[in-house]
Amino acid sequence: MEEFEEYIKQGEPHKKEKGYAWLTAIGLQAVDGLKPSSYLIQTARQHIEGDITIDEVKHLVDSYYKSKAIRTDIEDRTEEADKVSARITEILSEKTFKFSPVEYITIHRRLFEGIYKFAGKIRDYNITKKEWVLKGDTVLYASAGIIRDTLDYDFAQEKDFDYKGLNIDEAIRHITKFVSGIWQIHAFGEGNTRTTAVFTIKYLRTFGFNISNEAFVNHSWYFRNALVRANYNNLTNGIYATTEYIERFFRNLILNEKNELKNRYLLIEELDNQTIKSANSLNADTPKSKNCTLGCTLEEMAVLTYLKEKPNATQKEIAAHIGKSERTIKTITIKLSEKGMIERKNGKRNGYWEIKINDSNN
Missing domain, CATH: 1.10.10.10 (Winged helix-like DNA-binding domain superfamily/Winged helix DNA-binding domain)
Known part of the structure; x- marks a missing residue:
């Protein structure tokens, strides 16, 4: 976003870090078609400048939306976009993290408390979601009765997994499968993708990576659509779940590669014309990161x-x-x-x- 460009390019380190956090937080709202208000942008700039703390940002935003006169002039979910953006910025700025289902659920509660009645609660009903990328079809999500057990199992498997000795391609492939797996469980009725994204960023930082915020800033909707494609099968029509698209996103995110991330490539009707190209063929002509090598762990x-x-x-x-x-x-x-x-x-x-x-x- 142009509003924060000066901080990213020329700002002091702490301003740059805050700027990236805000860019990521605001960019993630696009997964649900939301856009923060100009008031939030102005308040974020004050925070980046160091004039106010993140707690003061949240207080100002809360006060802003208590005015009925203001609320009548704002789209219904702009309040959600503003509040969740501030909360994501706060979480991304914290240096604490614990890899566990409890942390995952807590992130959801912190993001949506006061917005959704079920913030921080695992859904107790089954869901379907009509997906644009699937031409109105839905991914099969976990049944309500087994969500917690499935979540605990996936986390336990990942916690026990040993990355030692894996090259970077193998490691990214494995992380991608874990993230797409917990997303498919869809533990929460709403806010599932934003929660998964924030958790993923925090988790990847434990490996020592400075995440390329550009991926979430400009391609958060692609992130969601790629997760959909990683969990959708329609064998009758020759369509199989594939992680190739989400792997391209993660390579940009972790390695700062420049893979082309176009949502139209993910549309299931496009696959017939592309004859279901493999991830390798899609990436064949794409510039790779200077640090990308098969010999690296x-x-x-x-x-x-x-x-x-x-x-x-x-x-x-x-x-x-x-x-x-x-x-x-x-x-x-x-x-x-x-x-x-x-x-x-x-x-x-x-x-x-x-x-x-x-x-x-x-």
Whole structure:
């Protein structure tokens, strides 16, 4: 959004971080066709400038909507967009996170408390949703009676999964399946996609990645449609669930690739004309991230991504950012050096890390 462009391009680090959080929060409203008010944009700018805290933002927005005179001039769900945007910004700015179903449910409660009566509550009824991308058909969501058990199972499986030794493509593929799986459970009557997106961003940060906010800022509706396609089968018409589209989104999100994300590619009627192209063929001519290599593990990718942004970082700083021990970071940097992907320049005291790989290495 142009309103925050100055903070992203030229702002101080803390202003840039706040700007990205607001951009992501506002962009996510598009998954439900919502758009925040100009008042919210103005208030967000005050927060980014440091004039008010996020708590004051929420208070101002609440007060704004208590005026009946104002509410009559505003679309019904603009209030929801404004309040949820502020709450997403708050959650994304926090440094706390616990990987658990309780955290997932708590995020929903925090986002929609006072907006939906069922905020933070698992739905107790079955649902269907007519999807544009499916020409009016619906994904089969989890039955109400098994939601909590299914959610607990998926989280337990992911928690026990070992990413060690996986290359980045395998890791992204696995994370994609986990996210699309918990989304398909559809634990909440409304706000399911926004909750899943916020949880996903927080979860990915535990791997040491600085998420590319542009993906959610400009392509949040694609994110939802890709999740739909990852969970829809119509064998009679030769249509199978595929994660290829959501994987393209995640590669942009994590690796800052430039895969083309067009909603029309996801329409089921388009598949006949495309003869159901594979993810590889769709990505064949797309520029890849400089750090994308089959030889990297998820941890190595996190280190490479961080060093690309901060080449002067010490092993202690890398360890703090990635969430690993200094010994582990030392092992990773040695392996990356042996692979010819990084090189230490100018010695130990005043040195820096040089990234040696480029687009031609992929």
